[in-house]
Amino acid sequence: MSLFKRDKNLNPADASGQNSALAKLALNSIHDGVIITDKAGIIKFINPAAISMTECGSFENAIRLDYGLLLKLQSKEGRELSENENPLIQAMKTNQPLENFAACLIGVSSGKVIPIAISVVLANDSQGDRIITFRNITKELAEEGEQAEFISTASHEMRTPVATIDGYISLALNPQTATIDERARGYLSAAQAASKHLGKLFQDLLDATKLDDGRIRPHFVPLEMVGAVKQIADAQAVRANEAKISYRFGSDDPATFSDTRHIEQVVYGFVDPDFLREIMDNLIDNAIKYTPAGGSIYVNVRGDGDRALINVTDTGIGISSEDIGHIFQKFYRADNSDTREIGGTGLGLYLVKQRAEAMGGRVWAESGFGEGSTFFVSLPRITGEEYEKRMIAVRNQQALAAQPAPTPAAQPAPTLAAQPAPAPAQPTIAQLAQTPAPPAIPAPPPVTTTPPAPTQPQPQQIINQNGGTI
Numbered sequence: 001m002s003l004f005k006r007d008k009n010l011n012p013a014d015a016s017g018q019n020s021a022l023a024k025l026a027l028n029s030i031h032d033g034v035i036i037t038d039k040a041g042i043i044k045f046i047n048p049a050a051i052s053m054t055e056c057g058s059f060e061n062a063i064r065l066d067y068g069l070l071l072k073l074q075s076k077e078g079r080e081l082s083e084n085e086n087p088l089i090q091a092m093k094t095n096q097p098l099e100n101f102a103a104c105l106i107g108v109s110s111g112k113v114i115p116i117a118i119s120v121v122l123a124n125d126s127q128g129d130r131i132i133t134f135r136n137i138t139k140e141l142a143e144e145g146e147q148a149e150f151i152s153t154a155s156h157e158m159r160t161p162v163a164t165i166d167g168y169i170s171l172a173l174n175p176q177t178a179t180i181d182e183r184a185r186g187y188l189s190a191a192q193a194a195s196k197h198l199g200k201l202f203q204d205l206l207d208a209t210k211l212d213d214g215r216i217r218p219h220f221v222p223l224e225m226v227g228a229v230k231q232i233a234d235a236q237a238v239r240a241n242e243a244k245i246s247y248r249f250g251s252d253d254p255a256t257f258s259d260t261r262h263i264e265q266v267v268y269g270f271v272d273p274d275f276l277r278e279i280m281d282n283l284i285d286n287a288i289k290y291t292p293a294g295g296s297i298y299v300n301v302r303g304d305g306d307r308a309l310i311n312v313t314d315t316g317i318g319i320s321s322e323d324i325g326h327i328f329q330k331f332y333r334a335d336n337s338d339t340r341e342i343g344g345t346g347l348g349l350y351l352v353k354q355r356a357e358a359m360g361g362r363v364w365a366e367s368g369f370g371e372g373s374t375f376f377v378s379l380p381r382i383t384g385e386e387y388e389k390r391m392i393a394v395r396n397q398q399a400l401a402a403q404p405a406p407t408p409a410a411q412p413a414p415t416l417a418a419q420p421a422p423a424p425a426q427p428t429i430a431q432l433a434q435t436p437a438p439p440a441i442p443a444p445p446p447v448t449t450t451p452p453a454p455t456q457p458q459p460q461q462i463i464n465q466n467g468g469t470i
Protein backbone atom coordinates (compact mmCIF):
# COMPACT_ATOMS: atom_id res chain seq x y z
CA MET A 1 0.00 0.00 0.00
CA SER A 2 1.33 3.43 -0.92
CA LEU A 3 2.13 5.80 1.92
CA PHE A 4 1.09 8.74 -0.21
CA LYS A 5 -2.49 9.19 -1.27
CA ARG A 6 -2.86 10.51 -4.80
CA ASP A 7 -5.76 12.62 -5.95
CA LYS A 8 -7.14 10.32 -8.62
CA ASN A 9 -9.39 13.08 -9.95
CA LEU A 10 -6.48 15.39 -10.84
CA ASN A 11 -5.58 15.04 -14.54
CA PRO A 12 -1.90 15.41 -15.59
CA ALA A 13 -2.47 18.77 -17.38
CA ASP A 14 -3.99 20.26 -14.22
CA ALA A 15 -1.14 18.81 -12.14
CA SER A 16 1.46 20.47 -14.34
CA GLY A 17 -0.42 23.78 -14.18
CA GLN A 18 -0.53 23.50 -10.41
CA ASN A 19 3.18 22.64 -10.31
CA SER A 20 4.19 25.71 -12.27
CA ALA A 21 1.98 27.89 -10.05
CA LEU A 22 3.65 26.35 -6.99
CA ALA A 23 7.11 26.81 -8.51
CA LYS A 24 6.33 30.48 -9.12
CA LEU A 25 5.07 30.84 -5.56
CA ALA A 26 8.28 29.29 -4.25
CA LEU A 27 10.48 31.53 -6.44
CA ASN A 28 8.55 34.58 -5.32
CA SER A 29 8.93 33.79 -1.64
CA ILE A 30 12.65 32.95 -1.39
CA HIS A 31 15.40 35.37 -0.37
CA ASP A 32 17.80 34.29 -3.13
CA GLY A 33 17.69 36.22 -6.39
CA VAL A 34 16.70 34.14 -9.44
CA ILE A 35 16.93 35.32 -13.03
CA ILE A 36 16.10 33.08 -15.98
CA THR A 37 17.44 34.09 -19.38
CA ASP A 38 17.27 32.62 -22.86
CA LYS A 39 20.46 31.36 -24.45
CA ALA A 40 21.32 34.87 -25.68
CA GLY A 41 21.16 36.17 -22.10
CA ILE A 42 17.82 38.01 -22.47
CA ILE A 43 15.82 37.98 -19.24
CA LYS A 44 12.63 35.86 -19.30
CA PHE A 45 11.92 35.78 -15.59
CA ILE A 46 13.08 37.59 -12.46
CA ASN A 47 11.90 36.95 -8.91
CA PRO A 48 11.18 39.68 -6.30
CA ALA A 49 14.47 39.06 -4.42
CA ALA A 50 16.43 39.65 -7.64
CA ILE A 51 14.35 42.78 -8.42
CA SER A 52 15.22 44.15 -5.00
CA MET A 53 18.93 43.23 -5.06
CA THR A 54 19.55 44.54 -8.58
CA GLU A 55 17.36 47.62 -7.87
CA CYS A 56 15.67 47.31 -11.27
CA GLY A 57 12.29 48.39 -9.86
CA SER A 58 9.84 45.86 -11.27
CA PHE A 59 9.37 42.62 -13.17
CA GLU A 60 8.27 44.57 -16.25
CA ASN A 61 11.40 46.76 -16.19
CA ALA A 62 13.66 43.71 -16.27
CA ILE A 63 11.91 41.52 -18.81
CA ARG A 64 13.58 41.41 -22.24
CA LEU A 65 16.69 43.21 -21.00
CA ASP A 66 20.17 41.72 -21.34
CA TYR A 67 21.18 40.16 -17.97
CA GLY A 68 24.43 42.19 -18.05
CA LEU A 69 22.48 45.43 -17.60
CA LEU A 70 21.21 44.25 -14.22
CA LEU A 71 24.01 42.04 -12.98
CA LYS A 72 26.93 44.46 -12.81
CA LEU A 73 29.72 42.84 -10.84
CA GLN A 74 32.87 44.06 -9.11
CA SER A 75 35.57 41.88 -7.61
CA LYS A 76 35.42 41.19 -3.85
CA GLU A 77 38.17 43.76 -3.50
CA GLY A 78 35.99 46.39 -5.21
CA ARG A 79 37.90 46.29 -8.52
CA GLU A 80 36.10 46.55 -11.85
CA LEU A 81 36.07 43.15 -13.58
CA SER A 82 37.07 43.05 -17.23
CA GLU A 83 35.07 40.70 -19.45
CA ASN A 84 37.84 38.09 -19.30
CA GLU A 85 38.00 38.14 -15.53
CA ASN A 86 34.22 38.06 -15.04
CA PRO A 87 33.25 34.40 -14.50
CA LEU A 88 29.54 35.24 -14.91
CA ILE A 89 30.10 36.59 -18.44
CA GLN A 90 32.40 33.66 -19.24
CA ALA A 91 29.85 31.11 -17.94
CA MET A 92 27.03 32.72 -19.93
CA LYS A 93 29.17 32.89 -23.07
CA THR A 94 30.56 29.37 -22.92
CA ASN A 95 27.53 27.51 -21.52
CA GLN A 96 29.62 26.45 -18.55
CA PRO A 97 28.12 26.25 -15.07
CA LEU A 98 29.36 28.64 -12.38
CA GLU A 99 29.20 27.80 -8.70
CA ASN A 100 29.10 30.29 -5.87
CA PHE A 101 31.43 32.91 -7.30
CA ALA A 102 31.90 35.59 -4.64
CA ALA A 103 31.67 39.12 -6.00
CA CYS A 104 29.98 42.46 -5.36
CA LEU A 105 26.75 43.41 -7.08
CA ILE A 106 26.30 47.08 -7.97
CA GLY A 107 22.68 48.27 -7.63
CA VAL A 108 21.48 49.82 -10.90
CA SER A 109 19.71 52.81 -9.40
CA SER A 110 21.65 53.75 -6.25
CA GLY A 111 25.03 52.22 -7.14
CA LYS A 112 25.00 50.57 -3.69
CA VAL A 113 27.27 47.55 -3.55
CA ILE A 114 26.30 44.26 -1.89
CA PRO A 115 28.45 41.15 -1.58
CA ILE A 116 26.89 38.14 -3.31
CA ALA A 117 27.65 34.54 -4.23
CA ILE A 118 26.43 33.88 -7.76
CA SER A 119 25.81 30.63 -9.64
CA VAL A 120 24.70 29.77 -13.16
CA VAL A 121 23.20 26.49 -14.38
CA LEU A 122 21.87 25.47 -17.75
CA ALA A 123 18.11 24.86 -17.55
CA ASN A 124 17.09 21.34 -18.33
CA ASP A 125 15.10 22.38 -21.39
CA SER A 126 15.57 22.25 -25.14
CA GLN A 127 15.87 26.03 -25.53
CA GLY A 128 19.21 26.47 -23.74
CA ASP A 129 17.80 28.74 -21.02
CA ARG A 130 20.12 29.74 -18.14
CA ILE A 131 19.19 30.02 -14.50
CA ILE A 132 21.22 32.58 -12.56
CA THR A 133 20.90 32.49 -8.77
CA PHE A 134 22.56 34.83 -6.31
CA ARG A 135 22.38 35.46 -2.60
CA ASN A 136 23.41 38.26 -0.33
CA ILE A 137 26.39 37.05 1.71
CA THR A 138 26.84 40.11 3.95
CA LYS A 139 26.02 38.11 7.11
CA GLU A 140 28.23 35.16 6.13
CA LEU A 141 31.12 37.55 5.50
CA ALA A 142 30.60 39.22 8.87
CA GLU A 143 30.74 35.81 10.60
CA GLU A 144 33.77 34.80 8.56
CA GLY A 145 35.32 38.15 9.46
CA GLU A 146 34.92 37.45 13.18
CA GLN A 147 36.45 34.02 12.71
CA ALA A 148 39.30 35.47 10.65
CA GLU A 149 39.88 38.15 13.26
CA PHE A 150 40.21 35.44 15.91
CA ILE A 151 42.65 33.39 13.80
CA SER A 152 44.59 36.49 12.89
CA THR A 153 44.93 37.67 16.51
CA ALA A 154 45.78 34.17 17.72
CA SER A 155 48.45 33.68 15.03
CA HIS A 156 49.89 37.09 15.73
CA GLU A 157 50.08 36.44 19.48
CA MET A 158 51.51 32.96 19.03
CA ARG A 159 54.37 34.13 16.84
CA THR A 160 55.99 35.86 19.82
CA PRO A 161 56.46 32.80 22.08
CA VAL A 162 57.51 30.73 19.05
CA ALA A 163 60.20 33.31 18.25
CA THR A 164 61.36 33.15 21.89
CA ILE A 165 61.56 29.33 21.78
CA ASP A 166 63.51 29.59 18.54
CA GLY A 167 65.87 32.10 20.14
CA TYR A 168 66.58 29.86 23.14
CA ILE A 169 67.19 26.85 20.90
CA SER A 170 69.60 28.93 18.83
CA LEU A 171 71.45 29.87 22.03
CA ALA A 172 71.64 26.24 23.08
CA LEU A 173 72.95 25.22 19.64
CA ASN A 174 75.56 27.97 19.52
CA PRO A 175 78.94 26.64 20.75
CA GLN A 176 79.81 30.16 21.96
CA THR A 177 76.85 30.24 24.34
CA ALA A 178 76.25 26.62 25.32
CA THR A 179 78.07 23.34 25.64
CA ILE A 180 75.95 20.37 24.67
CA ASP A 181 76.69 16.86 23.53
CA GLU A 182 75.92 15.53 20.05
CA ARG A 183 72.75 13.77 21.14
CA ALA A 184 71.32 16.99 22.61
CA ARG A 185 72.34 18.82 19.41
CA GLY A 186 70.29 16.34 17.39
CA TYR A 187 67.23 16.79 19.64
CA LEU A 188 67.52 20.57 19.60
CA SER A 189 67.99 20.71 15.84
CA ALA A 190 64.76 18.75 15.44
CA ALA A 191 63.04 21.10 17.92
CA GLN A 192 64.31 24.08 15.96
CA ALA A 193 63.00 22.71 12.66
CA ALA A 194 59.60 22.20 14.34
CA SER A 195 59.55 25.71 15.82
CA LYS A 196 60.43 27.18 12.40
CA HIS A 197 57.61 25.16 10.89
CA LEU A 198 55.23 26.52 13.54
CA GLY A 199 56.43 30.09 12.92
CA LYS A 200 55.86 29.63 9.19
CA LEU A 201 52.40 28.20 9.84
CA PHE A 202 51.40 31.22 11.94
CA GLN A 203 52.79 33.63 9.36
CA ASP A 204 50.90 31.84 6.53
CA LEU A 205 47.70 31.83 8.61
CA LEU A 206 48.07 35.53 9.28
CA ASP A 207 48.67 36.24 5.58
CA ALA A 208 45.73 34.04 4.54
CA THR A 209 43.28 35.82 6.87
CA LYS A 210 44.58 39.25 5.85
CA LEU A 211 44.24 38.40 2.15
CA ASP A 212 40.79 36.89 2.77
CA ASP A 213 39.41 40.02 4.38
CA GLY A 214 41.26 42.46 2.11
CA ARG A 215 43.67 43.81 4.73
CA ILE A 216 46.49 43.00 2.31
CA ARG A 217 45.67 44.52 -1.06
CA PRO A 218 47.79 44.61 -4.18
CA HIS A 219 49.56 47.84 -5.14
CA PHE A 220 49.83 47.71 -8.91
CA VAL A 221 52.84 48.97 -10.81
CA PRO A 222 53.98 48.51 -14.42
CA LEU A 223 56.61 45.82 -14.57
CA GLU A 224 58.74 44.16 -17.23
CA MET A 225 57.74 40.61 -16.35
CA VAL A 226 60.53 38.51 -17.88
CA GLY A 227 63.29 40.38 -16.06
CA ALA A 228 61.29 40.59 -12.82
CA VAL A 229 60.43 36.88 -12.72
CA LYS A 230 63.97 35.92 -13.71
CA GLN A 231 65.39 37.99 -10.86
CA ILE A 232 63.14 36.22 -8.32
CA ALA A 233 63.72 32.75 -9.76
CA ASP A 234 67.50 33.18 -10.08
CA ALA A 235 67.69 34.00 -6.37
CA GLN A 236 66.37 30.50 -5.63
CA ALA A 237 68.87 28.82 -7.96
CA VAL A 238 71.37 28.41 -5.10
CA ARG A 239 68.86 26.37 -3.11
CA ALA A 240 68.07 24.24 -6.16
CA ASN A 241 71.78 23.72 -6.62
CA GLU A 242 72.20 22.65 -2.98
CA ALA A 243 69.40 20.13 -3.50
CA LYS A 244 71.23 18.87 -6.64
CA ILE A 245 68.43 20.01 -8.91
CA SER A 246 69.25 21.80 -12.15
CA TYR A 247 67.51 25.13 -12.77
CA ARG A 248 66.83 26.88 -16.05
CA PHE A 249 65.08 30.11 -16.89
CA GLY A 250 64.17 31.18 -20.38
CA SER A 251 62.35 30.48 -23.56
CA ASP A 252 63.11 27.43 -25.66
CA ASP A 253 63.88 24.27 -23.87
CA PRO A 254 63.43 21.50 -26.41
CA ALA A 255 63.84 18.90 -23.68
CA THR A 256 60.88 20.26 -21.74
CA PHE A 257 58.81 22.12 -24.29
CA SER A 258 58.75 21.55 -28.04
CA ASP A 259 56.22 24.36 -28.33
CA THR A 260 57.30 26.99 -30.85
CA ARG A 261 55.49 29.74 -28.93
CA HIS A 262 58.44 29.85 -26.56
CA ILE A 263 60.19 32.70 -28.29
CA GLU A 264 61.91 35.33 -26.17
CA GLN A 265 59.40 38.14 -25.71
CA VAL A 266 59.25 41.40 -23.88
CA VAL A 267 56.20 41.02 -21.66
CA TYR A 268 54.83 43.90 -19.66
CA GLY A 269 52.51 43.41 -16.72
CA PHE A 270 50.57 45.53 -14.28
CA VAL A 271 51.05 43.70 -11.02
CA ASP A 272 52.07 43.99 -7.37
CA PRO A 273 55.80 43.12 -7.21
CA ASP A 274 55.52 41.85 -3.61
CA PHE A 275 52.63 39.56 -4.55
CA LEU A 276 54.57 38.37 -7.60
CA ARG A 277 57.60 37.60 -5.44
CA GLU A 278 55.52 35.65 -2.90
CA ILE A 279 53.86 33.64 -5.68
CA MET A 280 57.12 32.80 -7.42
CA ASP A 281 58.97 32.02 -4.18
CA ASN A 282 56.21 29.65 -3.16
CA LEU A 283 55.99 27.84 -6.50
CA ILE A 284 59.75 27.48 -6.85
CA ASP A 285 60.07 26.45 -3.22
CA ASN A 286 57.53 23.69 -3.86
CA ALA A 287 59.26 22.68 -7.09
CA ILE A 288 62.51 22.24 -5.12
CA LYS A 289 60.76 20.43 -2.24
CA TYR A 290 58.89 17.97 -4.40
CA THR A 291 61.70 17.19 -6.87
CA PRO A 292 64.26 14.56 -5.90
CA ALA A 293 67.99 15.17 -6.43
CA GLY A 294 68.97 14.82 -10.07
CA GLY A 295 65.76 16.44 -11.32
CA SER A 296 65.28 19.81 -12.97
CA ILE A 297 63.22 22.97 -12.70
CA TYR A 298 62.33 25.23 -15.60
CA VAL A 299 60.78 28.69 -15.27
CA ASN A 300 59.55 30.87 -18.11
CA VAL A 301 57.36 33.90 -18.86
CA ARG A 302 55.60 34.54 -22.13
CA GLY A 303 52.84 36.76 -23.47
CA ASP A 304 49.53 35.08 -24.17
CA GLY A 305 47.00 37.59 -25.54
CA ASP A 306 46.17 40.04 -22.76
CA ARG A 307 47.87 37.80 -20.17
CA ALA A 308 51.43 37.31 -19.01
CA LEU A 309 51.81 33.57 -18.59
CA ILE A 310 54.39 32.21 -16.15
CA ASN A 311 55.22 28.55 -15.82
CA VAL A 312 57.14 26.76 -13.07
CA THR A 313 57.86 23.27 -14.33
CA ASP A 314 59.58 20.48 -12.43
CA THR A 315 60.45 16.87 -13.07
CA GLY A 316 59.48 15.90 -9.51
CA ILE A 317 57.06 13.49 -7.87
CA GLY A 318 53.99 14.95 -9.61
CA ILE A 319 50.42 15.14 -8.36
CA SER A 320 47.75 12.48 -8.81
CA SER A 321 44.47 13.25 -10.60
CA GLU A 322 42.60 12.82 -7.27
CA ASP A 323 44.74 15.46 -5.57
CA ILE A 324 45.15 18.01 -8.34
CA GLY A 325 41.64 19.44 -7.93
CA HIS A 326 42.26 20.15 -4.24
CA ILE A 327 45.82 21.41 -3.92
CA PHE A 328 44.81 25.11 -3.95
CA GLN A 329 42.47 24.59 -0.98
CA LYS A 330 43.43 25.71 2.51
CA PHE A 331 45.51 23.08 4.37
CA TYR A 332 45.28 20.49 1.60
CA ARG A 333 48.35 18.28 1.36
CA ALA A 334 48.55 15.26 -0.92
CA ASP A 335 49.05 12.28 1.36
CA ASN A 336 51.33 9.63 -0.07
CA SER A 337 54.62 8.01 0.84
CA ASP A 338 56.55 10.64 -1.16
CA THR A 339 54.93 13.72 0.39
CA ARG A 340 54.61 12.42 3.97
CA GLU A 341 58.32 12.95 4.62
CA ILE A 342 58.29 16.46 3.14
CA GLY A 343 57.39 19.27 5.53
CA GLY A 344 54.76 21.85 4.69
CA THR A 345 51.72 23.71 5.94
CA GLY A 346 49.27 23.13 3.08
CA LEU A 347 48.73 26.89 2.91
CA GLY A 348 51.33 27.85 0.30
CA LEU A 349 49.25 27.21 -2.82
CA TYR A 350 46.17 28.74 -1.19
CA LEU A 351 48.18 31.93 -0.69
CA VAL A 352 49.46 31.72 -4.28
CA LYS A 353 45.87 31.49 -5.54
CA GLN A 354 44.63 34.33 -3.33
CA ARG A 355 47.45 36.62 -4.43
CA ALA A 356 47.07 35.76 -8.13
CA GLU A 357 43.29 36.33 -7.99
CA ALA A 358 43.68 39.59 -6.05
CA MET A 359 45.74 40.84 -9.03
CA GLY A 360 43.05 39.73 -11.50
CA GLY A 361 45.05 36.60 -12.35
CA ARG A 362 44.61 32.87 -12.29
CA VAL A 363 46.70 29.89 -11.25
CA TRP A 364 46.41 26.22 -12.19
CA ALA A 365 48.49 23.08 -12.32
CA GLU A 366 49.06 20.33 -14.86
CA SER A 367 50.60 17.15 -13.55
CA GLY A 368 50.38 13.42 -13.24
CA PHE A 369 51.63 11.25 -10.41
CA GLY A 370 55.33 10.54 -11.01
CA GLU A 371 55.38 12.75 -14.10
CA GLY A 372 56.54 16.13 -12.79
CA SER A 373 54.32 19.21 -12.54
CA THR A 374 53.79 22.54 -14.25
CA PHE A 375 52.19 25.40 -12.34
CA PHE A 376 50.85 28.21 -14.50
CA VAL A 377 50.16 31.75 -13.35
CA SER A 378 48.42 34.12 -15.73
CA LEU A 379 48.48 37.81 -14.83
CA PRO A 380 47.18 40.98 -16.47
CA ARG A 381 49.42 42.03 -19.37
CA ILE A 382 49.75 45.55 -20.75
CA THR A 383 51.12 46.76 -24.07
CA GLY A 384 54.47 48.50 -24.46
CA GLU A 385 52.61 51.80 -24.97
CA GLU A 386 50.57 51.38 -21.78
CA TYR A 387 53.75 50.46 -19.94
CA GLU A 388 55.44 53.68 -21.08
CA LYS A 389 52.39 55.74 -20.09
CA ARG A 390 52.16 54.18 -16.66
CA MET A 391 55.91 54.52 -16.17
CA ILE A 392 55.61 58.24 -16.83
CA ALA A 393 52.90 58.41 -14.17
CA VAL A 394 55.15 56.49 -11.74
CA ARG A 395 58.09 58.78 -12.48
CA ASN A 396 55.92 61.83 -11.99
CA GLN A 397 54.77 60.49 -8.63
CA GLN A 398 58.38 59.81 -7.65
CA ALA A 399 59.38 63.28 -8.78
CA LEU A 400 56.62 64.82 -6.69
CA ALA A 401 57.63 62.82 -3.65
CA ALA A 402 61.33 63.68 -3.97
CA GLN A 403 62.64 66.98 -2.51
CA PRO A 404 63.90 68.87 -4.46
CA ALA A 405 62.01 67.39 -7.42
CA PRO A 406 64.47 65.71 -9.81
CA THR A 407 63.92 65.65 -13.60
CA PRO A 408 61.64 62.74 -14.57
CA ALA A 409 64.22 61.40 -17.06
CA ALA A 410 66.74 60.95 -14.24
CA GLN A 411 64.41 58.60 -12.38
CA PRO A 412 65.15 54.90 -12.68
CA ALA A 413 62.50 52.42 -13.82
CA PRO A 414 60.90 50.63 -10.87
CA THR A 415 62.71 47.48 -9.99
CA LEU A 416 61.75 44.64 -7.74
CA ALA A 417 64.10 45.96 -5.13
CA ALA A 418 62.68 49.49 -5.06
CA GLN A 419 59.07 49.75 -6.05
CA PRO A 420 56.95 52.86 -5.66
CA ALA A 421 54.32 50.72 -3.95
CA PRO A 422 54.19 51.12 -0.16
CA ALA A 423 55.85 48.37 1.82
CA PRO A 424 53.43 45.88 3.40
CA ALA A 425 52.79 46.27 7.10
CA GLN A 426 53.80 42.68 7.81
CA PRO A 427 57.04 41.03 6.71
CA THR A 428 56.61 38.97 3.54
CA ILE A 429 57.23 35.23 3.51
CA ALA A 430 60.47 35.79 1.64
CA GLN A 431 61.62 38.34 4.19
CA LEU A 432 60.62 36.06 7.02
CA ALA A 433 62.63 33.20 5.55
CA GLN A 434 65.70 35.37 5.16
CA THR A 435 65.49 37.10 8.52
CA PRO A 436 65.80 35.07 11.72
CA ALA A 437 62.98 36.04 14.04
CA PRO A 438 64.38 38.36 16.70
CA PRO A 439 63.00 37.11 20.00
CA ALA A 440 62.98 39.17 23.15
CA ILE A 441 65.90 37.46 24.85
CA PRO A 442 66.00 37.24 28.59
CA ALA A 443 68.97 35.62 30.32
CA PRO A 444 69.99 32.30 28.70
CA PRO A 445 68.00 29.29 29.91
CA PRO A 446 69.50 27.19 32.69
CA VAL A 447 71.05 24.54 30.43
CA THR A 448 74.78 23.95 30.44
CA THR A 449 75.91 27.39 29.43
CA THR A 450 79.16 29.17 28.98
CA PRO A 451 78.87 32.83 30.00
CA PRO A 452 78.82 35.53 28.82
CA ALA A 453 75.64 35.13 26.75
CA PRO A 454 75.30 37.21 23.57
CA THR A 455 72.38 39.58 23.26
CA GLN A 456 71.12 38.05 19.98
CA PRO A 457 70.87 34.34 19.17
CA GLN A 458 72.63 33.08 16.04
CA PRO A 459 70.57 30.49 14.16
CA GLN A 460 72.64 27.41 13.47
CA GLN A 461 70.61 25.96 10.68
CA ILE A 462 68.85 27.46 7.76
CA ILE A 463 65.99 25.39 6.50
CA ASN A 464 63.70 25.94 3.59
CA GLN A 465 60.91 28.50 3.64
CA ASN A 466 58.19 26.03 4.39
CA GLY A 467 60.13 24.78 7.36
CA GLY A 468 60.47 21.40 5.69
CA THR A 469 63.40 19.22 4.80
CA ILE A 470 64.10 18.55 1.19
Ligand code: ADP
Pocket: 286, 287, 290, 314, 316, 317, 318, 319, 327, 332, 333, 334, 335, 339, 343, 344, 345, 346, 347, 348, 349, 350, 373, 466
Ligand atom coordinates in the same frame (compact mmCIF):
# COMPACT_ATOMS: atom_id res chain seq x y z
P1 ADP B 1 52.78 22.49 1.37
O1 ADP B 1 53.19 23.39 2.46
O2 ADP B 1 52.25 21.18 1.84
O3 ADP B 1 53.82 22.34 0.31
P2 ADP B 1 51.16 23.81 -0.62
O4 ADP B 1 49.84 24.47 -0.46
O5 ADP B 1 52.28 24.61 -1.14
O6 ADP B 1 51.48 23.19 0.78
O7 ADP B 1 50.95 22.55 -1.56
C1 ADP B 1 49.82 21.69 -1.36
C2 ADP B 1 50.16 20.30 -1.82
O8 ADP B 1 50.31 20.28 -3.24
C3 ADP B 1 51.47 19.77 -1.28
O9 ADP B 1 51.32 19.19 -0.01
C4 ADP B 1 51.87 18.75 -2.34
O10 ADP B 1 51.20 17.54 -2.09
C5 ADP B 1 51.30 19.34 -3.62
N1 ADP B 1 52.33 20.05 -4.41
C6 ADP B 1 52.54 21.38 -4.46
N2 ADP B 1 53.52 21.69 -5.32
C7 ADP B 1 53.95 20.52 -5.83
C8 ADP B 1 54.96 20.15 -6.79
N3 ADP B 1 55.71 21.07 -7.40
N4 ADP B 1 55.11 18.83 -7.08
C9 ADP B 1 54.33 17.90 -6.47
N5 ADP B 1 53.38 18.18 -5.56
C10 ADP B 1 53.19 19.46 -5.25
